Amino acid sequence: MLVAQNATLSLWEENLEQLSADEEERNWEDELEVLSARLQEPVNINAATKRQLEEFPFLTDIQIENILAYVYINGQMQTLYELQLVAEMDRQTIELLLPFVCIKTVEGPSRYPSLKTVLKYAGQEVLTRLDIPLYTRKGYEKNYLGPAVYHSLRYSFRYGDYFQAGITGEKDAGEPFFALHDKKGYDYYSFYGLLKNRGRLKALTLGNYKLGFGQGLVIGTDFGLGKTFSMSASEFRRGGIRKHSSTDSYNYFRGTAVTVEILRFLELSAFYSHRSMDGVVKGGKIASIYKTGLHRTEKEADKMNAFVMQSAGGNLTYEKNRLKVGVTGIYYRFSHPYEPDLKKYAKYNLHGNDFYNLGVDYKYRWGRLVWIGEGAVGKQGYALLNQLKYKILTGYQLLLIHRCYSHDYWSFFGRSFGEGSAPQNENGWYLAAEAAPWAHWKFFASLDMFSFPWWKYRISKASQGIDGMFQATYSPQKDLLLYLNYRYKRKERDVSGTGGKVTLPVFHHKLRCRLAYTPGAFSCRTTVDYNCFRQQSGEGHEFEGKQGWQCTQSCAYTFSGFPLAVSVQGTYFHTDDYDSRIYASEKGLVYTFYTPSFYGRGFRYSAHIRCDLNKTFMFLVKFGQTAYRDRETIGSGNDLIEGNTKTDLQIQFRVKF
Secondary structure, eight states: OHHHHHHHHHHHHHHHHHHHHHSTTOOOHHHHHHHHHHHHSOEETTTOOHHHHTTOTTSOHHHHHHHHHHHHHHOSOSSGGGGGGSTTOOHHHHHHHGGGEEOOOOOSOOOOOOHHHHHHHOEEEEEEEEEEESSOBGGGGTTOOSOSOEEEEEEEEEETTTEEEEEEEEEOTTOOSSBTTBTTSSSEEEEEEEEEEETTEEEEEEEEEEEEOTTSSSOBOSOOOOOOSOGGGTTOOOOEEEEOOSSOSSSOEEEEEEEEEEETTEEEEEEEEEEEEOEEEETTEEEEEOOSOOOOSHHHHTTTTOEEEEEEEEEEEEEETTEEEEEEEEEEEEEEEEOOOOOGGGTTSOOEEEEEEEEEEEEEEETTEEEEEEEEEESSOEEEEEEEEEEEETTEEEEEEEEEEOTTOOOTTOOOSSSSSSSSSEEEEEEEEEEOOSTTEEEEEEEEEEEESSOBTTBOSOEEEEEEEEEEEEEEETTEEEEEEEEEEEEEEEOTTTTTSOEEEEEEEEEEEEEEEOOTTEEEEEEEEEEEEEEEOSSTTOEEEEEEEEEEEEEEEEOSSSOEEEEEEEEEEEESSSTTOEEOOBOOSTTOOBOOEEOSEEEEEEEEEEEEOSSSEEEEEEEEEEEESSOSEESOGGGOEESSEEEEEEEEEEEEO
């Protein structure tokens, strides 16, 4: 079981690392909390529902149907080894699934637990975090209003898949605590209550929540498909209504949402949200929306709760046999007209007072071929996404994705597959293939050809590009993994100093080699990265090349007979500039994933110590330091640090009862 769990966690970490490098400042707390809960409360395969199995993106629709059919026809499984007898289930998928499922005998139909049972047997958790910077930023001299310590506190109440509730409070470094504009204590609070699977009532939430329907062209505030090195996560299904328990103070709805089963094959979801948002209001108009959630200075505090956004909408989904069709609609409005200063590249971006989006998503499976897509329109523009996935045979898969997002499509909550962060101003074809021709070997290759019909940031014309990836993975034994990953990207960019009059291609090459060895309680991982960034200059179109590389070594050991796990990691990086920067993920705190980027020349090392005293108490300490060799100061403005080192101490304490 330990080997299977390591394989599953490794896959998730590798995919999140790739997504984090593509999409900076992404908060993964909710996703990692769900993963952790599933590891602690595995699904009973004998009582699993289709909805529960759909939570695992590495399971295809055929595999889910076959698991349910096997239990229905042959009776309850007696051992997890019976998964090998289920049609279409291969060794890799079984290894990924094992940590999340268990075998228990089911006696009679399951009943919804009584309130007394929920209160008596529910799991409760209190998790607190303290970040202590061992350095001083310039802003604390006169601008920052609070202490330099970061602090968060989370309480959660959970009874299986039936009921969840909780509250989260967070104070960022530099923000006051029970003072000035934060007299209520924490600068940010998140609260939620989620009731699920109560007969025809599939989900009911109050407080903060996330939504995801279809392919995310209308609403996609939850985790979605990105460009990763594995197709094991490509079957990700939008989660509908989900709780929001993380410290992300921007990406959520606040109000109520409900999903009801009208018929066995027809579900209706509806929601309403009313929340205050940060921004700058001038002359009765919203000039900008502030997304960071930081309120450290008077200027930042003035942006707090500057306006209100209201939104309402719903989704109607029909699913029967091989066909699934859904309709999603949303209407949202600001309390003041949103009129930002739109630069020419942002000429067609969203502005105004009230907006709407309407989309139709669909899915049809024919044997091993799956067709998934969505079409959407808004107050301006349209968006269309389609994907075909074909499993040729065990170990061989193909994926084709086409997207067409008009340059003027307005979708404030849309988030879907693409080169950009929003489904707007982009066309493209993405082709991926995965093959395992020999034992212990797996190959992955992808090619994304995209174009931007209108200008983009630092691109003063319509442009195009390509993004290709290849990875070879070799695993001769369960505790040994070696892979080589190469990625090539070509885009266009304005040449500096030309005022946008000259736009030429830039070329980015990334090469990574990683060796992971996990014999039992010990694990060792070595990573070497090389980046090459090249841009044609305006004079004679000569190439200017920038390079960067890093070497990272991490080791971890979990003691037997003693509740202690220790992990250490060291990184040396050397890059010519920001464009050739590198990413080096390291072990984070509970429910966090940390992938910092570095440029310049220096070292990064960290130590991570976790002590699980018993099933109730957990104590975690992480120490990290970054030392630069090419500068005397770090950062700029209020964030300026005098000196070439940056040292942090993080402490986390958890109580379960």
